[in-house]
Amino acid sequence: xxxxxxxxxxxxxxxxxxxxxxxxxxxxxxxxxxxxxxxxxxxxxxxxxxxxxxxxxxxxxxxxxxxxxxxxxxxxxxxxxxxxxxxxxxxxxxxxxxxxxxxxxxxxxxxxxxxxxxxxxxxxxxxxxxxxxxxxxxxxxxxxxxxxxxxxxxxxxxxxxxxxxxxxxxxxxxxxxxxxxxxxxxxxxxxxxxxxxxxxxxxxxxxxxxxxxxxxxxxxxxxxxxxxxxxxxxxxxxxxxxxxxxxxxxxxxxxxxxxxxxxxxxxxxxxxxxxxxxxxxxxxxxxxxxxxxxxxxxxxxxxxxxxxxxxxxxxxxxxxxxxxxxxxxxxxxxxx
Amino acid sequence: xxxxxxxxxxxxxxxxxxxxxxxxxxxxxxxxxxxxxxxxxxxxxxxxxxxxxxxxxxxxxxxxxxxxxxxxxxxxxxxxxxxxxxxxxxxxxxxxxxxxxxxxxxxxxxxxxxxxxxxxxxxxxxxxxxxxxxxxxxxxxxxxxxxxxxxxxxxxxxxxxxxxxxxxxxxxxxxxxxxxxxxxxxxxxxxxxxxxxxxxxxxxxxxxxxxxxxxxxxxxxxxxxxxxxxxxxxxxxxxxxxxxxxxxxxxxxxxxxxxxxxxxxxxxxxxxxxxxxxxxxxxxxxxxxxxxxxxxxxxxxxxxxxxxxxxxxxxxxxxxxxxxxxxxxxxxxxxxxxxxxxxxxxxxxxxxxxxxxxxxxxxxxxxxxxxxx
Numbered sequence: 001x002x003x004x005x006x007x008x009x010x011x012x013x014x015x016x017x018x019x020x021x022x023x024x025x026x027x028x029x030x031x032x033x034x035x036x037x038x039x040x041x042x043x044x045x046x047x048x049x050x051x052x053x054x055x056x057x058x059x060x061x062x063x064x065x066x067x068x069x070x071x072x073x074x075x076x077x078x079x080x081x082x083x084x085x086x087x088x089x090x091x092x093x094x095x096x097x098x099x100x101x102x103x104x105x106x107x108x109x110x111x112x113x114x115x116x117x118x119x120x121x122x123x124x125x126x127x128x129x130x131x132x133x134x135x136x137x138x139x140x141x142x143x144x145x146x147x148x149x150x151x152x153x154x155x156x157x158x159x160x161x162x163x164x165x166x167x168x169x170x171x172x173x174x175x176x177x178x179x180x181x182x183x184x185x186x187x188x189x190x191x192x193x194x195x196x197x198x199x200x201x202x203x204x205x206x207x208x209x210x211x212x213x214x215x216x217x218x219x220x221x222x223x224x225x226x227x228x229x230x231x232x233x234x235x236x237x238x239x240x241x242x243x244x245x246x247x248x249x250x251x252x253x254x255x256x257x258x259x260x261x262x263x264x265x266x267x268x269x270x271x272x273x274x275x276x277x278x279x280x281x282x283x284x285x286x287x288x289x290x291x292x293x294x295x296x297x298x299x300x301x302x303x304x305x306x307x308x309x310x311x312x313x314x315x316x317x318x319x320x321x322x323x324x325x326x327x328x329x330x331x332x333x334x335x336x
Numbered sequence: 337x338x339x340x341x342x343x344x345x346x347x348x349x350x351x352x353x354x355x356x357x358x359x360x361x362x363x364x365x366x367x368x369x370x371x372x373x374x375x376x377x378x379x380x381x382x383x384x385x386x387x388x389x390x391x392x393x394x395x396x397x398x399x400x401x402x403x404x405x406x407x408x409x410x411x412x413x414x415x416x417x418x419x420x421x422x423x424x425x426x427x428x429x430x431x432x433x434x435x436x437x438x439x440x441x442x443x444x445x446x447x448x449x450x451x452x453x454x455x456x457x458x459x460x461x462x463x464x465x466x467x468x469x470x471x472x473x474x475x476x477x478x479x480x481x482x483x484x485x486x487x488x489x490x491x492x493x494x495x496x497x498x499x500x501x502x503x504x505x506x507x508x509x510x511x512x513x514x515x516x517x518x519x520x521x522x523x524x525x526x527x528x529x530x531x532x533x534x535x536x537x538x539x540x541x542x543x544x545x546x547x548x549x550x551x552x553x554x555x556x557x558x559x560x561x562x563x564x565x566x567x568x569x570x571x572x573x574x575x576x577x578x579x580x581x582x583x584x585x586x587x588x589x590x591x592x593x594x595x596x597x598x599x600x601x602x603x604x605x606x607x608x609x610x611x612x613x614x615x616x617x618x619x620x621x622x623x624x625x626x627x628x629x630x631x632x633x634x635x636x637x638x639x640x641x642x643x644x645x646x647x648x649x650x651x652x653x654x655x656x657x658x659x660x661x662x663x664x665x666x667x668x669x670x671x672x673x674x675x676x677x678x679x680x681x682x683x684x685x686x687x688x689x690x691x692x693x694x695x696x697x698x699x700x701x702x703x704x705x706x707x708x709x
Contacts, residue, residue, distance in 0.1 A: 046539040161630040191402035192566065193627045196610035200626055218540055221612030225619030244616040260614065262544035264573035266596070267613050273551065274573065276544030280509050296541075 007034035007075075008212055009058070009180055014072035016050070016057050018065075022285040027053045029236035029287075030072070032311075035180065040206060040213045042223035042244070044259075045233035046281060051216045054233075055182045059099055060089040077179065095125040098173035102185035104165035108157040114141075115153040118172055125176045140171040144201060163194035170201065177209060184216045199226060220263060224248060232256050235282050235292035238311055241319040252320040252328050254297045291322070299324040356528055356560050357391040357414065357447075361423035364406075364413050368635060381635045383409040385584035386423070388662070391528070396554065396561040398575030398592075400568055400607075402631055406584040407564045408452075411530040414562065415447050416440065427528070445475050448521035452533035454513035458505040464491065464516060465501040471523040490519040494549060511542035515549065522553070528560045535570065547574060568611050572596050580604050583642040584634055586662055590669040600671045603643050605684040623686040641674065649675055649682035 016028040028050040035041050045051045056062045058074050060081055074081045076097060081089055101107040109117060118140060119133040128136065134153070141149035144167040157165055166186060173181055183202065187195040203226060206213050215227055223230055223244065230247045232240040232255065240253040251257045258277040264270075279296040282288060288295065294304035303323050311321040314329050322328075365380035384406040391397050401407045412418045414425050416432050425432045427443060435443055451457035458467055468487045472478050478486050488498035494515040496508075505513055514534060521529055531550065535543040551574065553559060565571050571578055572592060579589040580603065588601040599605045609625040627646045632638055638645050644655040654674050662672040665681075675682045685693070 046541055163630055191631070192568070192607060192610045193402065194630065195612075196624050196626045197628075199612075219612070220540070220614035224614045224616045225612050225622075248615050249617070259540060262541060263614060264569045265613060265615070266569050266572060266608065266611055267615070267618055270573060270592075273548050274544035276548055277541040278545070280511065281539070281541070 008037045008039075008077065009035040009214075010073075010075040011054075011058065012073045012075070014054065014057055014074060015070070016053050016062055017069045019067040019069075020285060025285045026236050026287060027284060028057060031233075031236075031238055032072075033231055033238065033241065035212050035214060037179065038206075038210050038212055039229065040215065040227040042227035042230040043214060043216045043233060044218065044220065044223055044230055046218055048281060048284065049233040050236040050284075051233050052184050055099070055184050055214065055216055059093055059097060059182065060084075060086070061093075091125070094121045095176040096178055097180045097182065098176070098178040100166075100169050100173050100181065100183040100186045103189050104162055104169050105157075105189070107169060108165060110157050113154055113156055114160075114168055118153075118168070118175060121172060122175050136175070137171070140175055141168070143174070143205070144168070144171045145197075146171075162190055163197060166190060166194075166198050167201070170198075170205070174205060174209060174211075178211050180212045180214065181206065182214050182216070185218070186215070187222060188217070188219070195222075202226070220248075220259065232259075235287060236284060237292065237321065238319075239293065239321045241311070243317070246318060250328070252314045252318060252325045253322050254299050254324070254328070255293050257328065258296075258298075299327060354393040355390045356393040356428065357562075358426040359390070359410075359414060359423070360388050360426065362387040362410065362413060362420065362425065363422040364409050364418050365421045379635055382584050382637060383634055384413060385637075387586055388423075389579060389586060389589060391560060391562055392577075393527075394558060394560055395576040396563050396574055398571035398578040399562060399564045399581060400566060400571050400578060401581035402566060402607075404583075404631060404634060405581040406634070407566075407581050408532050410581070411449070411532050411562060411564050415444070415449055415530055417449075441475070445524045446526050447528045447530070448524065448526040450514075450517055450521050450529060450531045450534045453537050454510050454517055455537070457517055458513055460505050463502050463504055464496075467505070467516060468519045468523055471520060475524050477524065486523070487519075490523055491516075493522065493553070494519045509542075510538050511545060514538060514546055518546075518549065518553070522557070526559070528562070530562045530564065532564045533566070534563075536565065536567065543570070550574070568608060580607065583631060583637050585642060585672065586670075587643065587673070588671045589662070590671075594666075594669050600665060600669065600676045600681040601673050602647050602649050602675075602682055602684045606648075609684070609686070623688045625684050625686045641672075648684055651675065 012032050014028055014031045018025045018027055031054055043051045053062060057070050062068050063070050070082060076092065081092065115134065115137060118137040119130065122128050122133040122136055123130060137153060138149045146152055146164060146167055160168065187198050190198060199222065215223060217223055227244055230242060230244050231238050232253065234255050240247065240251065240256050247256065248260065251260060261275040262277055264274060277296050282292050290306050291304040291309050294300045309321045309323050311319045314320045314325045362384055363386050364384040365382050367377045368379040368381060369375040370378045387410060399407045399410065409418060413420055420433055427447065430443065432443060465484065465487050468490055469483050472483050472486060487501060491498045496512060496515050508516065535546050538546060547570065554561060563571060563574055575592050577591050578595045579586050582603050588595065588599065588604045595604065599608055606625045606627045613619055613622065629646050632645060640656040640658055641660050644650040647655065658674065660672040660674050662670050665671050665676055665678055
């Protein structure tokens with residue numbers, strides 16, 4: 001992970017805080033990472049860990065929310081989006097950087113035809129005439145696998161199934177040849193067989209279009225097959241960063257270890273009991289002073305309660321935010 | 337593991353063994369009406385379409401399928417929470433559909449439900465003591481002065497601090513609420529519990545806690561579960577036998593190891609192949625079967641085998657005409673497919689594998705609508 005200037009996306013110290021009656025809620029608490037051109041990166045974590053808010057902040061959508069404070073920098077193609085005025089961010093959002101949302105039912109406008117929703121971005125970003133935009137829309141809908149695309153262009157979202165709606169969302173996201181695609185739980189609302197269709201489509205299109213993908217999900221199975229590098233988030237912070245193979249093979253953070261052990265796998269023999277992570281994620285309005293995971297951690301020590309561990313290199317190319325990562329690194333080396 | 341283990345030869349749908357609940361021809365159709373003043377019935381959503389299976393005492397029967405396949409309606413109608421259009425549900429031999437009022441209520445004590453959404457299934461205006469204590473009141477189970485102790489005992493059993501008896505649901509997290517829902521179900525000392533997607537609303541790190549709790553309670557209290565879920569890995573972990581549903585019908589039912597080890601029905605094969613494995617090394621080698629198209633609407637299911645529109649092995653003139661019956665293919669292994677016999681069954685392969693088998697060079701680009709045309 002290079003934090004130099006020539007990455008496609010360079011997020012540095014991103015923090016998002018919401019004011020609430022209980023005090024400041026630190027939804028994203030100092031997150032730094034980079035995404036190279038054409039790379040697929042997974043952002044994994046449980047609900048409330050700040051993964052979706054991170055994506056919305058990168059797109060410049062959080063600063064429109066009430067009570068929010070966004071700090072840090074989001075450098076995309078050499079410009080800090082957080083420092084740009086809204087009308088300039090608009091020219092990037094939907095064009096060079098596009099988003100696929102989780103719920104295809106609520107993220108399409110129910111009272112506009114598919115034609116209006118697909119052509120909108122093409123016309124405003126690329127300056128095409130409406131008839132050219134319609135032609136391009138038909139091509140896009142065919143690319144994402146919608147049968148009889150020319151006829152279906154006049155249909156409304158309710159006339160499509162969940163999987164087909166997600167295909168429309170992908171067509172809209174791809175309409176201006178984005179450099180970066182942020183996909184927030186793109187298959188969580190879909191059935192297993194439809195999920196397989198959509199994942200295959202995304203994989204193929206990202207290769208065809210050369211777009212980088214940031215895939216946000218809680219499903220470890222989905223990121224395993226889809227991404228090259230994985231960032232694990234917990235309580236607003238990145239706790240581990242590694243290539244997919246390294247992370248699944250030998251996790252260096254106890255939270256990642258716990259997550260991987262707690263899911264039953266189809267390709268492994270059945271176990272009598274699952275190894276669960278005890279306890280609950282912390283309240284983001286009252287984060288503990290030390291490591292946010294310490295209370296649930298099997299490796300915790302006095303130091304974890306008092307100090308907050310930084311995200312530091314463990315082995316070349318890997319980062320972990322844990323005082324005891326060396327124990328996990330050693331066992332990994334020993335087991336080889 | 338529960339009483340019934342993988343190795344016990346189960347009489348299954350046909351009977352025999354120690355049947356706790358027998359489902360016979362269970363059918364639930366929801367009417368589609370038209371008209372403003374006079375509502376005419378113009379059609380029906382065939383949510384559940386003639387299911388027959390047995391739930392054995394002490395086992396966990398997993399019921400899997402995609403959304404809209406009727407698995408939740410099946411669970412609800414077994415407990416008589418939906419009106420049956422046809423069929424019978426026999427609990428220890430007694431036909432529940434014939435029971436009404438007090439007689440039905442007395443039987444309900446033996447059968448409980450754990451709901452999917454721990455936020456919607458607890459009354460936010462009731463304290464924990466009232467939520468867990470209400471079933472005791474309704475069924476008049478304990479003297480008034482013993483009820484609070486019993487509620488505390490139940491909360492303790494599911495891992496909730498008994499001193500929180502006066503607190504309200506909003507003070508608890510999703511996983512804790514699900515524990516409270518389990519305590520409420522256990523209050524009446526049931527034998528049979530329908531678990532309707534009990535963990536799908538929970539976070540990954542909490543799911544294992546609830547699964548372990550359910551298994552622990554089953555061992556300690558000798559419970560029988562109907563475990564409804566769409567997550568095939570979880571169902572494999574928890575179930576002794578598994579039934580796979582597609583569009584209102586059971587397409588395959590077998591002992592866990594058989595169903596996951598050698599699925600016979602093309603739909604089961606495709607479903608298992610589509611589950612992503614949390615391991616990039618494994619994922620790299622896997623070539624999942626990607627089914628084309630969507631699940632048809634249960635309001636107008638296709639003729640013949642409901643799955644023929646998406647089935648790569650479907651035979652024209654057979655699968656789109658005749659309804660396949662759920663047959664016992666091997667002892668205890670049932671499948672509803674014309675093409676499955678005791679000696680052979682269709683093996684569904686991915687586009688890449690088929691291309692490789694046909695001797696063509698490397699697999700071409702995946703066709704966009706999926707593998708099976």
